[in-house]
Amino acid sequence: MASINVLHFLSALLCALQLSGCQCANIITVQPVSINTTLNSTVYFCCEAAAQYLYFNVNGTLASNVGVMAKGFFGTTTAGVNDIKVGHLEAEAYDYNNNTNITCTAFSQFPLDSNAEASAQTSGIAVLMIQ
Numbered sequence: 001m002a003s004i005n006v007l008h009f010l011s012a013l014l015c016a017l018q019l020s021g022c023q024c025a026n027i028i029t030v031q032p033v034s035i036n037t038t039l040n041s042t043v044y045f046c047c048e049a050a051a052q053y054l055y056f057n058v059n060g061t062l063a064s065n066v067g068v069m070a071k072g073f074f075g076t077t078t079a080g081v082n083d084i085k086v087g088h089l090e091a092e093a094y095d096y097n098n099n100t101n102i103t104c105t106a107f108s109q110f111p112l113d114s115n116a117e118a119s120a121q122t123s124g125i126a127v128l129m130i131q
Helices: 002-019 066-070
Strands: 027-030 036-037 043-052 053-057 073-079 086-091 100-109 118-122 125-131
Touching: 027 100, 036 043, 043 053, 043 100, 053 073, 053 086, 066 073, 086 100, 086 118
Parallel strands: 036 125
Antiparallel strands: 027 043, 043 086, 053 100, 073 086, 100 118, 100 125
């Protein structure tokens, strides 16, 4: 029960810092995890962060890149509850996508001012492995 109260406190503190215009680090709350799948299947990587923007990288290239999309990757990001961005990356398990590195990057600028410093955080690497 105490751990739930601590979690609520930390969430409230994060929101207060964001509202105050503090230049804080983004927090990626859900990182993509490695997936081992079969050939020609479809898998989904997930990422969540308290940030203004969230995007996926496939082998170091933006998932929105035309070449990356042509290989069977399609990413979406939606606004969740409490300014949490939720991202999903759909990946087709083609033979040439074996051992592909996936990361997500959260990006914000606090306060919302063109003169403020931006902050970004990149997740750990998840790998798409195909059998």
